[in-house]
Structure formats: structure tokens, C-alpha cells
Amino acid sequence: MKQYTIRRILQLIPVLLGISILIFAVMKMIPGDVISGILGVEATPELRAQLAAKYGLDRPYIVQYLDWIGGVLRGDFGESIRTAEPILPQILTRFQVTAELTILAAVISWFVAIPLGILAAVKRNSMADRLIRVFALLGVSVPGFALSILLILFLSLAFGYFSPLGYVGFFEDPLRNLQIMILPASILGISISGSVMRMTRSSVLEVLRQDFVRTVRAKGASERVAIFKHVLRSALIPIVTLVGMQIGSLLGGAVIVEQIFSLPGLGQMTLTGINQRDYPVVQGCVLFIAFVYVLVNVVTDLLYAYIDPRISYD
Amino acid sequence: GCGGGNTPPASSAPSAPVSTTPVEGGILKYGTDSEPTGFDPHTVSEEASLRIINQLYETLVATNADMTYYGQLAESWEIPDDVTYIFYLRKGVKFHSGREMTADDVVYSFDRVLGKTEAGDIGALGSKDSYYGGIESVEAVDDYTVKFTLKEPNAAFLGNLTSNYGAIVDKDVIAENGDLMRADGGTGPFMLGEWLPDNYVELPKFEEYWEADRVKLGGITYYLIGDEAARLAALRTGEINIANLSSTNVTAAEKESNLSVLGYQTNDYIAMGCNLSTPALQDQNVRQAMSYALDRQTLINVVFNGQAQVSTMMPPAMGHWSLGADSFDLYQFNLDKAKELMEAAGYSDSNHLSLKLAAGLMDSLRQAAVVIQQQLSEIYIDVEITNLESGEYVDIWGKMSTPEAGFDLMVVSDGAGTDPNRAISFFFGTGSSANVFGFSNERVDELCALGIATTDEAKREEYYNEAQEICVEDSTKICIASPMKYFVSSTSVQGFAPSAADASDFRDTYLTQ
């Protein structure tokens, strides 16, 4: 298990290196640059050159890349060109918001989707099953941004409610923090719960067909025990896989929700970085998001072993 | 000249007869549409940041709603000759650090802008030349007196001083922080408080402000709410109490009893510029045809919900400086003439001209582009629109006089400023940095030189009128409309009167219960 963990982490290296090269190259290829952004309208070529030299943007790309990635390996993501602030601490603060959003969304979606998915599977072909399936389909079909705006509008007009402004960290004021996060997290949660629901349903159906369920019933187990103790545990593996993959789409989906709800998360930071062509910021953010994502995948894999004793990875 | 020693006029608050008393120390919650980049008044120029910078910093002189000047940090000034300006500073003005502002700080601030401090060039500020390039020297005569000597007479000098680049800053703060992007070295009525990027900026009241009694707000908090519909929703629920809205949503806000709408004519205008490196656009007939073909009123109806005025490069808000669009035939919609000109240039139903038009993500530019495309299609021009995201937009903007840009036309939004010199020479002077479309006309350059060298208003008007006529005739930059801007606020917000000259003065603003 330990060896497997080490191996999985070693395998991340080429992937992360690849991502770092990709994002670096992409940032260089994007038209527009940070200098025009800073100097704005009236920049002279000399001024531009001067500034480029200041940020080391005049060096060969390979040198710039090595310099950057070398720093990253030492835990130094560099400084924002626009604000001259070190990037990593900023990413970490921003990540708290995105992580909270993602986790809340995931939890909301599980609380809704997994029980409903089970219900649909157990009562296969019933009216409840059909309703749940339609609901799941709707969940995956509504664009998140439309849902967000619609909800904002609806809640403000009908209930005079607006998601509170002024982000507060969870540890500063949990209650207020939750008030702020609940709406965006629910919207994200709804957008993924459709697929979780479908996966739960099909996974539970699959397990229900397996022999051991019959044994459990033959032992005299009640339906509740059979489903929640035995079926669910086996059904969990594909669900966990899906959820692991969804963390990725949540991190991405958060970009839009963060933008609409003005949450100071990593997605916003990346978008602002892109708009300002603040290379180190964008590179740092993307690399970090990718890192979190692959890490989540490793954790998912390790979770399998926790859920399923057959998987031991040795 | 402009008489000195004016005290600021008592603000003419909108007449909503709300009888309730001010809430002592209320916090104004402002919904802002985009994230400020930073607060260094000498380098930053984008609107979201300026809104805040204007609360933090002050300049020697400032502009009244009627475009006259009053002393802000300077109590008064005199102009002994055409090239000498002596400012008598207000005594007892404190920086937010608590230190008193003196003449040295003024000298330092201008040294910084002009790149003469020990730290050298502050790295940004391409604007220094156009604003303060004419300054020969800035000297502290005594602690409260500063003398500016100009290289040559400059009628726009006072006007230039009112820009944020003329802000007086605290050198200690700069020494400590390197720059002012995230630090506060101002003297303004509000101080920089907590800034949570991409979320909010808090500006608490500066208790030692030199006019502290006048300021009734306890502070302003700027919340970022990027989406306009969301801003309106937040206004409705009282989550914020003031925000900028586009004219479209103002209609909705007007229907709400607890919201009031404050509109003012800006001196910004949108225009379409021609890339003169495109051969087809070197033909003046084509450019003029496009000017004729634009039905500006329709565009205003569509894009600005009717809330804008047809404008030349001197928007109507500039008052007597503006000749008004009515006086130009080229700004009257005339399809026949446009077609005639196009045909003269060799285009016809079977020979269309294809042009690439760059637009930004800003709603008004994006929408204007669509209308322009539609209208130009009537005169054998096929326009292909690309909406550029802001980083690219700025990049391409700088290249619009070369084929490198990859675009033939661009929709821009420009601020004409308060002085005709900026409106003309900044955007049309040969080689001027904002003259991105590569316009060049000797007579215009000459007129600008004349206009700046004299302080005789009548003369200046004459010069600039002529320049304006030439620019319109040339049609390299086809101006379209100058919009109204709107603040929507809760009715509890009182004592706020935005104008083109200053749309962010909250010193007299207060909240009622």
C-alpha cells in the first residue's frame, strides 16, 4: 500500500511536468501580453523593453521555463507581475474558497443523489424511479450559469433574498460563511448530482444482480440491511470513481459560479490572471488546480483499497 | 485666468424630499462590476480601480460639475506668468499615516510621476508625457508653497493636474511598500481598509481628514458583483445600496419605489476607428461612406436604450467646446450619400468590401459592433466581428495602425477628458500614444499647439473647432455616441450627485434610515 502510494505519486511527476510545459507554452502563445496590460495605452517601445527586462520576459523561453519550474519545485511560485505579491500564499488562500465550494457541492450532491439513486434502483421501473431519472437528466442538462442567474433573480424577486456579500472564511464565522456559500454550492451540487444519481442507480442495480445479495437475503436479512450494509458498499466503487473525476469538473465549473457569485476563489484568480496576462499567476493556478486534481485521483485510488478489501495494491 | 481660492460648492443633492436624518457613520455598500487591479494613482488607469483611488487620494485642484476648478489640496493658486504656477497648500492636511502633507510631498509626487525620484521610473505611466511632459520644474518654496515652472504655456495644465496622475502621495508609504498598488499613501476622505481580492474592498472613513466634518459616511465597501442582473437583484434586496447599471436595467430600477436612479452625461464616447494600413480604408470615400451609413440614433436606441447623445470627439458634456454632432453632415444618417461614396470608391452589390472588426467584451462595444455590422451591410460592406477578451483587446488596440493587428476596424470607447486639448491632441495628434489609428494631419497638430499655448478661451475654441472639423471630415475615427451613465441607489442614499467631472465624490453622501 505504501509502495503503491509512492508509485502513484511518482507517476504524477510526468503528468505535472507535462501540464507545466503545456500551460507555459499556451501562455506564451496567447495573443496579448502583460506589458500592454500594465502600461496601457501610452507605452513606448523602450518602456516596454524596460519592463520586459524587469520581469525577465526578454530571456529565451526555455530559460524562463526552467527558472519558473525550478522555483515551483522549491515551493516558490514566483510573484504576480501585476501586484508583485508572492503567488503561492495567494493560491492557498483562494484555494480554501474553491475547496470549500467544491466540497460543499459534492456533499450536497451526495446527500441528494445517492439516496435517490438507491431508491430508483430498488424501486426500479416504478413511478419514483421515473421521476428520479427525469430529475437526474434535468440536472445534467441545465447550464450552470443559466441556473445561477435564474435562481438569483427568482430568489431576489420572490423572497427578497440575495446571497450575502463580503466573503468570510469558514473559520472566522462559520455561520455567515455557510450563508454565503450555500447558494453557489447548491447550484454546483445540482449540476453534478444528476450524474451521481445515474451512476448510483446503475451501480446499485448491477450489484443487486450479484450472487452474494441473494446469500444475504437467504440469511434472513431485512431489505434495509441488504441494501445499506451490503449492496451500497460494493456499489460505492464506481460512485467514488465518478466523484473523483467530478472534482475536476467541479474545479472547472467553479470558475463560472465563482464569477457569478463573486467568490474569491481560485477560478476567479485564474480568470483575472488570464485577462491581465499575468503569466506566473495563471501558470501557478493551473498547475495547482491540476495538482489538486491528480492528487484527488490518487486519493480516490487509495480509497478503493479502503472500501474494497480485495484491492490491496501490493 | 481661472480665479483661485474657490471653495467647493455645497453639493446640490438630488431633490428627493426624504425627511429622515442621516445615519451617523453608515457604511455605503457599493456594487462594482469589475475587480480593481490596484490603487497606485500614478500608474493605474482603469475604471474599477479609479473609483476607489478617487476616495483615497486628492489632487491640488479639482473640477466642479460645471467644469470649473476649485482648490483641493491647494487652498489657492496664482499664475504670475504663462509658465509659472504657484500653489499655496492647505495647512493641516494629513496623510492617512497621520503625517502632515507639505510642499515636499507635492514635489516628491511629481518627481515620481516624472521618473525623477531615486527609485527612478515607476515603470508605468506612459501618460506622464501627455500630462506633465511640459513641466520644467517643481520646487518647494516653503512648507506650504509649491512653484511649478512650465517649458511653455499650457492651457490644459490645471486640467491635467486634476487627473489621478496628479495625486499627492505619501513618500514614506512608497518607501515602505515599493509602490502603492496595495498600500495607501493618500490624503482622501476614505482610507484603504481590508481588500479581499475578487470580493470586496473596505474603505473606512479617515477621521483626520481635513474636512472630516463634511464626511458623514462611516466608510464605503465596494463589493464585486460582475453580473449586472445580480447587481440589480442585490440592490433590490438591499444587499448593496448603490451600483452602476446600464441603461437597459435602469428602466427596471425606475419602477422600484425603494430605488432611485441618478444619471449623468459622461464625456466618454464610443467610436469606430479605421486601420489606415488597410488599403481599402485609405480611401476617404469609404471612411466617409461609413460615417454616413451609421444610423447613430438607432444604435443609441439599441445599445444604450436611447440614453446617449450622438457625439463627435468632443462629447456634448464638454459644453461649449463641443460643436455638436448636428453641425456635421457626416454625422447625419444618409444612406444614399453613403452608397454614392462607396460606388465612387468602386464597390457595388457585386463587389463587396470585407472588413474585420474588433470589439471588446464590454457590453456596449459588443452590441455596437453588431449594430454597425448590420448598418454597414447596407453599403456593400461585410463586417466580420471578433469579440476580444480584454488582454487581447489592449494588445490589438496598440497595433491598430499596422497590418499586424489583423483587424481593419475597431470599436473603442474613449474618454475625452475635460479639456479640449486631451480630446484632440491626445487622440489625434501625430504620434500621440492614444492616436492608435495612425491619424496624422499637420494642421491639426498646429492647431493643438496653438490651443495649448494660449489661455484665451475664445481663441482656443476657435482653434479646436477647426481641428474638430478636420478630424470629423477625415473620418479615420468615426465617432458615434456619448452615453449617459447611471447610478442606481437605494432611496436611503442621499447627498450624492455624480457628474462627468467627478462621479465618485461621496464626501457629502449620507444614508438615511
Added chain:
Amino acid sequence: MKRLGQTIRDLWKDPMGRIGMIGILLVILVAIFAPLAAPFEPDKMVAMPKSAPSADYWFGTDNYGRDIFSRILYGARVSLEVGIIAVGIGAVAGYILGLLAGYFEGWVDRVIMCVMDILFAFPSILLAIFISAVLGRGLVNTMIAIGIVNIPVFARTVRAAVISAKGLEYVSNARSVGVRTGAILVRHISPNVVAPFTVQATLALSSAILTEASMSFLGLGIQPPDPSWGSMLSEARTFMEQAPWMAIFPALFIIVTILLFNILGDSLRDVLDPKLKT
């Protein structure tokens, strides 16, 4: 071909599958015949801006005074085009890469899958933003961007299917008979990939339409005045109150179309999955 016919027949038997097929056929017909069916030209200003739905303008007009109904019809073309071409790019590239990776294992597999992991771990919306920023805006580039984002999903699906197919007895059988590698891939392995692949394709189609909408929301999608449902919806958000119809109709069409693709995908999965056959 026989199998295709059989699959369609099976789909038809499933009520959901039938709804999906008929619905999508309708959308396709709408897309094809948009020029005939649309009462107005989609990018002409034909009436007062923001007129409410009426007998003349069924879905009302937008802020430019263009007929929303006509634009929706034309928008079907764009949305389908985006979906189909984007998924096509992702599917073809993903299919080839997945097949190679799955069949040859070893370093070919490792290299391909590492590249796929890289693409996959890259936040997809950001990747699409970057790609379209590099390539420039416009319909084709949007499609390429969404297509590239789709490659890893397809490659993984195909690879997994190939690997599991390789373990099948009849593939060993073919090898033992002496059938050539190419023929094994084509005749014995590929058909197994078809089912998960098609299901993936319908799901990817719906997500491509969604991604296009999201990209339009961020200003990166198709460029004006061409109508796409996504860009119409994102344009409408400022006018949500004055002209709700500007948002309602494109949203409705997006949701229904994606719904249809999902329904079809679900049903296809059931039809093609032998485990569910009793």
C-alpha cells in the same frame, strides 16, 4: 449495418429511446431546414428591439430587434455543428489513441495515457479558454477547442473497452486461429468498443453543447451575429427582466436538446449493454 438496424429497432422499442430518437431527428430537421422554416433572416433587425412574443414574432425579438424564433432555428445548426464536429474531433482522435494504447500496452500505452492524463487534468473550461485564445475566436476554433477537451474521455473509454475485449475468449480464439493483428483489431475488438463509444458520444454531444454555452457566457464562443443558443442565452442575461423571452427560448432549446441526447444515450446504453438484456 445489420447491427445498426438492430440497434435502432431496439431503441425504438424502448419508449425513452423512441422519444430521444424522434426528438433529435426533429432538431436535426430544424437545423437542416432552418433557411426554409425561419420567417426572417436571423441577423436582420426586423422589429422593435425587445418586442414580446407575438403572432408575427413567435418568440419575440432580441435587443437588436432580431427575430428570436428565426435565430433559434439557425442556432440549432450552430449548436449541432459544434456538438457534432467537436465530438467528431474528440472521438476520432480519442478512438485512435485509445485503440493503440489499449492494444499495444507497454510504452505506447504509457506515453499516450500520460498525454491524456495531462489533457484530462487540465481544467477543461480553462483548456477550452486557452485553446480558443490561442487559435482565436470563432465557430471552428470553438469546435476544435471542445474537441480537444473531449479527446481524453474518449481515449480512456476506448482503451478500457479494448483492454477488456482483449481478454475475451474469442479474441484469444482469433489469435489461436492465426488471424492477423489488424483483422483482430477491426473484426473482433472494435465492435466491442462501439457500445461504450456511442454512449460516450451522445453524452459528449450534450456536454459539448453545454460547453459552447458556457464559453459564450465567458465571451469565447461563436462570434456575432451568428446565432448559437449558448450565445443567445448569455446575451440575454442582461435583459432577463425586460425581455425574459430572450433567455427563456434559447434556454429551453438547450435544455431540451441536451435532455434528448442524454435520454438517447441512456437508452442506447441499455440497448447496447448485453448485461441488461434478459
Added chain:
Amino acid sequence: MDHLLEMRNLSIDLYRGRRTPPVKLVEGIDLNIDKKQNFGIVGESGCGKSITCSSIMGLLSFPLSVGAGSSIRFQRENGTDTELLSLPKKQMQQLRGKEISMIFQEPMTALDPMYTIEDQIVESLRFHTDLSRSAMREAALEMLRKVKIPRAEEILKEYPHHLSGGMLQRVMIAIALINNPRLLIADEPTTALDVTIQAQILDLMNELRESYDTSVIMITHDLGVIAETCEQVAVFYAGQVVEQASVDDIFHHTAHPYTSGLLRSVTSLGGEQKELYTIRGTVPTAGQFSSGCRFADRCEHCTARCREAVPPLTEVAPGHQCRCWLHASGAEKEAAR
């Protein structure tokens, strides 16, 4: 009731949608199982052995259901005679694993891979007793020793995938017997096992049955297993019982052509002749049965009557029933006309 279990006219329907009528997978099954009896059911794959037994446990699930007019009566521990098919769900759950237990064909898949052996044995105690956790553990350990599992203490902590098929089948037996049931249904318990392991398991079952006083229904398709373990045998063919008798009668006084064919093809295996005896043709599939005798197509003695009417199950000798026109009484033949 003198029997432990009486199955009368059991039929099982396969639902095929609202518009198509259900298929009868098995039909007209009558079986009597006595106390402490070893009852064997043989038949080819798919002839309905497993579903017949599952219906006793009430374990049929959609799309299968017990047909109208069926009855399964069971004599419970407390002496009451219960109709299992109409027993409420709760009571059925109490009965399952307590009074009737079941062992399945594939030990590898019959245990939940996610829980330890201990969990799974203890669970079946927990459903039916209120013993303390440690007492249940003790009982589980003792049971494992009874089924001759070496290293029983360690095995308790292991997961199913650690054990071999033979071990797992022992665990299954332990689970089935731990509540001392009155009836044990063993659905091909040794088919998936090797001969040496099969021998171990069959011996074990014989031994345990002695000490537990349980009746056993042994399902198999291997006549050898029947010969080793059973007293009474029912031969299934295509969803029907075609012959029912004591083991001895089945092997030595075979009445039905199918049974004798089966026996001959098995015995000819070891025989001198190179050419094996075969029953020609294949088993018909459910839903496609002919209107006559279902074995008619493969039968050497097939007559016209065989194709027209289903032969009744007739007593050919005391305690020996057979479903064949060859053995039908004159009256029955008359009735068929």
C-alpha cells in the same frame, strides 16, 4: 401434515412485458420432502431446479414470480403448518436462514467480498438471536471448526478473496447450518469444485446432516453426486418433474426414457465401447415447449401420442412416479384422447 415440506402444483412465471403473456418456466411441480430426508433434484442446465428452490425461500424477484394455484407448505419449528407463499415479508425474513437455509453453486461469488468471514457468519446469527457479540463470535468459531476449517481463528478475520473455493463452500455451509435449520437447500454445492474437494464437501455434508437432523434438498446435474448422497430423487426435464423415486429405483428400475438415457451416457463413459451413448438433440428452451411430451423430440420411443398430449405423472410402482405415455395407465391414455 406428515411431510416437512409439501410443494403442490408449483409454477413460475417469467414476465415478458405488459402485452405478452408470461412464460411458465416450471409447471406442475409436486414434491414432498420428509423430515431428515435427503432429497435430490437432478436435471440439465436451465431446467428450473434453482428457481424452484428459490421459490421455497421466497427469493424470486422480478421478472420471476410464482404462478397462481401454487402452494408450498412447510412445517415450522413450533409445529405449525405454514403456507410459505402467503407468508408476510417480515415472517419470511425470520424464517430464512433460521428454519430454511440455502447454499449456492458458486462459493466464490456467494459471499460479500467486502466483509470478513466473521462478519458474515455472525450476521446470520444476529438476524435470528440476541446473543452478545462475543458469544456470537464463539459460536462462529465453533461452527468453523465443525466444518473442519483449519486455522479457524485466523480464517474468521480474513476476507472471502483470501480463501479457496473449497474453503468458501465450507464457510457457506457453516453459515447455513449455524442456526440449525430444519431444511437445507444445497444448489449444486460442489459443481464449481474439484473432485478431491467435492469429495471432502460431500462427506462433510453427509456427516453434518447426521448430527443436525436436517433435511437436505440437493440440487445437482451430476448423477454421481446423487448416488453418493440422496435417498429420494426427482428428475427435472424442461421445467417439469419427469420421474420421482428412491435412489435405488432411479438407478436400477429406471422408468423414464430421459433418465435412462442420462444414465447410459454416463455409464458408457467408463465402458468398453469407444462410441458413447448419446441422447440426440438438445433441451428445448422455455417458452418453446411443444404441446406434447417435452422430451418427445429426443426420445427413442416417441409415438404420435407423445407429440399430442402432455403425459401425466403416474405412479409406476409404489413411491415411483414417471411422466411418460409408456407408463401411463389405460385410463389416462383414454383421457388424453
Added chain:
Amino acid sequence: MSQENILLDVQHLKTYFPIRGGVMRKAVGHVHAVEDVSFQIREQETFGLVGESGCGKSTTGRSILRLIEPTGGQVLFDGTDLCTLSREQLRLKRRDMQLIFQDPYASLNPRMTVHKLLEEPLLTHFHLSPKEREEQIQWIAQAVGITAEHLERYPHQFSGGQRQRIAIARALICKPRFVVADEPVSALDVSIQSQILNLLMGLQQDLKLSYLFISHDLNVVRHISNRVGVMYLGRLVETGSTEDVYRNPLHPYTKALLSAIPKRDPSEEKERIHLEGDVPSPADPPSGCAFHDRCPHCMGICKEQPPQTRELEPGHRVACHLYNP
């Protein structure tokens, strides 16, 4: 044993599967699935391979055909060492040697008609005109008892026995000389098994085939084989003519195996040798004789030294310390 009519000569065949582990996924051990197996098959002979599940029967069969790459040893087929052939040479050689799989449900591509299934080997190995191909197909279909109307059907439309006929037809259509039949009847019902066995024996006569017949059913092996080999944990513990092995089993394992066959008749009396425990894991076989921990006759030497294979009677070989000279 005379040399000239030996078709297949397997010498010291070994097949190991790596067990991977550690950070770099290096092989940290091996499953010794086939360990030093040697035997010969003569022309038109059936060699039966029996043993319990997991003892390496299938792996032996597949290693001989190089469907699994053997780790060591030689496989001489008609004089050529199969292990030295290139991929393409081997592929062409497959015409002469075929495999029949255990599971007729899984070993036929469900998406191909019977006709296509039978055509494929012909297309692979011969350049025939369509007419000639058709003749071949008709011939083999008739030989295995599939009617012409069945040719256009798909495998799932057949019963298990019929499918196995199709599988056999597919294996034999190229007229191979040697066929590995890997448990060809284990998945079938008793009443169908004999049909298939008869068919296999008949075809052997007609086509002059040699079989390696793998099964765990001792009765079946006895019936069909001329000679048998008994495998235990990857090793061949006893080989000999069917007569010899069944009448006079030498190895204790063979004896136990034979005694475990259920009686055919309730009245039959049978002495049973009980084997304790399970087959050990081939990844970690016991030292010395692999059978020693289950052997009723285990001696000290059995735990230390692997026994040599000895020919006790002509053609009857056994690997057991009991028969040490």
C-alpha cells in the same frame, strides 16, 4: 517409444507469470504455472491432461501453442522448435495447430455469423476462390453436424452444444494436425457431453488428428485418451497409457484423485483416500515435492528434494520418492 511418428515433443516446458510489486512494479516473484513439463504426443494420438483447477493445464496447452510465451523449454512440433519462430512464421504455423476452448459461449464472436466464423480461418491461411471456400465450409459444417440453414445465424441463437460444434468446426476447417482441446465439454450438460466427445473422436479418425485433451473430469479423460498425464501444481507427476494409469496409479496424488470420483451407482462400494487441505498456491509452492503437505505417505526426503521422474514400467513415468530405487 519410437521416434518417427512423434508429432509433438514438449521438453522441460516452463511458464512463469511475474508477480509485480514494489515502487517500480518490478517482478518480485513468479507464479510457477508450468514447471518443467515434458511429454510427447504421437500422430493420431490423444494425450489427456488431468489435474485440479489452477494446476496449470490450460497454461501448458496455451504455452505449447505459444499463445502464452513460455519461459523456458522446447516445443518441437514436427521437428521445428516453435519457441524459435518469428511472430509471422508462428502465425502461419497455426494452420496446423489449433485450440478448442472450454467455454463455447465466450469463445465465439457474437457479432459474426457462423458462416463468417468458419470463413475467417480460410481467409487467413489460404488463397481460395469463393467457390472453394464455400465447399470447405459446407464440408466442415456437415462434418460437425450443422445444417446449411444454420450458417447465417449468430452464435447466440444456438445452444451450448451446438456452439461447441461451431467452435470445433472453426478449429478444424484448416485441417490442422494437432489440436489442443481445453476442457471442451466441461461447460456442457451431461447429455450433450457425449455428443461432443463422439464428434471429437470421429473427427480424429477422419482427419488423422492428434489431441492434447485437457479436462478435470477423470471419466472423460479415461474415455478419450490413449495416454494421460496427471498434473499437480505445475508439474507432471505421472504419465502413462490410460490403461496403466487408471488401473495401476502409482503416484499418491493420482490415487487420491481417482478415489474421489463419485460412484456411479448407489450400490457401488468405494474406498476413499482423503486428501487434507487445498492445493497450495503456485506462487509459493512447498519445498521438495510439491505434494508433500497433502500426501498421506509423506517422508522426510519429500520435504527437501523434488522427486525425479522415473519410468517404472515401459511408458509409465512417475515423479515420487516412494519409487526411489
